[in-house]
Amino acid sequence: xxxxxxxxxxxxxxxxxxxxxxxxxxxxxxxxxxxxxxxxxxxxxxxxxxxxxxxxxxxxxxxxxxxxxxxxxxxxxxxxxxxxxxxxxxxxxxxxxxxxxxxxxxxxxxxxxxxxxxxxxxxxxxxxxxxxxxxxxxxxxxxxxxxxxxxxxxxxxxxxxxxxxxxxxxxxxxxxxxxxxxxxxxxxxxxxxxxxxxxxxxxxxxxxxxxxxxxxxxxxxxxxxxxxxxxxxxxxxxxx
Amino acid sequence: xxxxxxxxxxxxxxxxxxxxxxxxxxxxxxxxxxxxxxxxxxxxxxxxxxxxxxxxxxxxxxxxxxxxxxxxxxxxxxxxxxxxxxxxxxxxxxxxxxxxxxxxxxxxxxxxxxxxxxxxxxxxxxxxxxxxxxxxxxxxxxxxxxxxxxxxxxxxxxxxxxxxxxxxxxxxxxxxxxxxxxxxxxxxxxxxxxxxxxxxxxxxxxxxxxxxxxxxxxx
Ligand SMILES: Nc1ncnc2c1ncn2[C@@H]1O[C@H](COP(=O)(O)OP(=O)(O)O)[C@@H](O)[C@H]1O
Ligand SMILES: [Mg+2]
Numbered sequence: 001x002x003x004x005x006x007x008x009x010x011x012x013x014x015x016x017x018x019x020x021x022x023x024x025x026x027x028x029x030x031x032x033x034x035x036x037x038x039x040x041x042x043x044x045x046x047x048x049x050x051x052x053x054x055x056x057x058x059x060x061x062x063x064x065x066x067x068x069x070x071x072x073x074x075x076x077x078x079x080x081x082x083x084x085x086x087x088x089x090x091x092x093x094x095x096x097x098x099x100x101x102x103x104x105x106x107x108x109x110x111x112x113x114x115x116x117x118x119x120x121x122x123x124x125x126x127x128x129x130x131x132x133x134x135x136x137x138x139x140x141x142x143x144x145x146x147x148x149x150x151x152x153x154x155x156x157x158x159x160x161x162x163x164x165x166x167x168x169x170x171x172x173x174x175x176x177x178x179x180x181x182x183x184x185x186x187x188x189x190x191x192x193x194x195x196x197x198x199x200x201x202x203x204x205x206x207x208x209x210x211x212x213x214x215x216x217x218x219x220x221x222x223x224x225x226x227x228x229x230x231x232x233x234x235x236x237x238x239x240x
Numbered sequence: 241x242x243x244x245x246x247x248x249x250x251x252x253x254x255x256x257x258x259x260x261x262x263x264x265x266x267x268x269x270x271x272x273x274x275x276x277x278x279x280x281x282x283x284x285x286x287x288x289x290x291x292x293x294x295x296x297x298x299x300x301x302x303x304x305x306x307x308x309x310x311x312x313x314x315x316x317x318x319x320x321x322x323x324x325x326x327x328x329x330x331x332x333x334x335x336x337x338x339x340x341x342x343x344x345x346x347x348x349x350x351x352x353x354x355x356x357x358x359x360x361x362x363x364x365x366x367x368x369x370x371x372x373x374x375x376x377x378x379x380x381x382x383x384x385x386x387x388x389x390x391x392x393x394x395x396x397x398x399x400x401x402x403x404x405x406x407x408x409x410x411x412x413x414x415x416x417x418x419x420x421x422x423x424x425x426x427x428x429x430x431x432x433x434x435x436x437x438x439x440x441x442x443x444x445x446x447x448x449x450x451x452x453x454x455x456x457x458x459x
Binding site for chain 1: 356358359361362363364365366367368369372376377380381384
């Protein structure tokens with residue numbers, strides 16, 4: 001379980017997160033929605049310490065990861081992240097992309113890492129691409145590999161930062177389908193997305209962020225049918 | 241213009257033997273320059289300002305003074321610096337290596353900074369610590385970008401190595417000069433030396449292009 005307590009993040013004078021508090025339960029799928037620049041990415045990046053919070057606490061499974069003594073690398077091993085622009089390693093094959101981190105940081109043997117890697121590739125429908133380089137893949141395929149790469153570390157939580165925003169429209173579905181399947185396996189997921197249909201269908205909860213403030217924290221049904229705030233109503237009107 | 245290459249044919253093997261001397265200096269200096277260049281480039285991108293400052297000062301000095309001066313400083317200065325005279329080819333390797341480290345560190349620094357920031361973030365997000373991320377993810381990609389510049393530096397080194405002749409290393413240049421002295425005609429042997437350098441540079445160029453093409457295959 002992830003627990004955010006009064007989370008603040010400043011970049012110099014710029015206050016990007018202004019005290020976010022919420023919980024994410026095990027197995028819960030949370031959609032994070034909000035206008036551009038509202039702090040969605042920053043929020044996500046705080047959870048795996050790619051950004052160091054200025055103030056407040058983040059608890060993951062009872063451990064305060066903002067504590068000074070925290071092993072940041074260990075936290076990141078247990079928190080998978082998928083980026084908008086994939087960031088696959090271009091000089092490694094698809095399978096090597098999946099096996100690199102488990103072998104390097106977890107000391108998994110090559111044969112075991114490859115076995116797991118191939119299983120994951122099968123799950124995302126890309127077994128045939130195991131020995132290709134990423135440049136030979138389409139955007140949708142790259143993102144599915146990126147998801148498999150994060151899963152190869154066997155994380156407790158998966159963070160997605162606009163995973164379909166850089167994709168051609170016809171490739172969005174294949175990625176969302178993989179994420180949907182993952183949600184059904186009980187993975188805890190936090191997803192920054194502009195795919196309202198997906199959020200509505202798959203998310204257990206919606207967080208609506210605006211100007212670094214958590215404006216709404218509600219069920220998708222509630223959020224999409226009768227948003228409480230003016231700002232959420234405006235936002236939804238523009239999106240739909 | 242009357243050229244007489246005939247009389248130099250017996251001396252040809254002697255001059256050609258200098259290729260080995262030249263290549264050996266260039267190769268060893270290249271390795272020294274590369275290793276030291278990588279270390280300096282790490283200093284330059286380090287969070288520790290002092291390291292960056294040291295590396296910048298180093299680069300500034302070695303780029304701001306003539307190579308031939310550095311060569312002579314190391315060769316003639318060695319008795320006062322370390323207590324005994326080092327042999328000319330060691331001085332050559334040292335000075336060329338130290339000098340090209342300055343240039344190579346700049347090339348590598350730029351290459352590392354040119355790698356997409358998302359790459360190190362992806363590695364970090366997987367829990368990969370800084371050092372392996374650098375070695376396995378960032379540097380290999382940086383290398384691909386900097387290979388042409390690195391090859392250039394190597395070629396420059398090959399040509400510039402001719403100045404070791406001033407401290408008496410019997411490289412191609414020196415041998416051509418010696419042969420010229422024996423026959424009282426410098427023009428032809430120096431032309432021959434020029435041709436040898438040119439061919440070496442061409443071979444290096446073709447080699448570099450080949451490596452580049454191979455590395456580009458994963459793009
Ligand atoms: N590393 C950074 N340095 C300075 N400002 C940043 C940095 N990252 C994000 N910001 C700023 O923080 C604000 C929120 O950014 P972000 O979290 O990316 O928003 P979102 O993902 O909702 O679009 C923006 O104004 C952005 O310019
Ligand atoms: Mg964002």
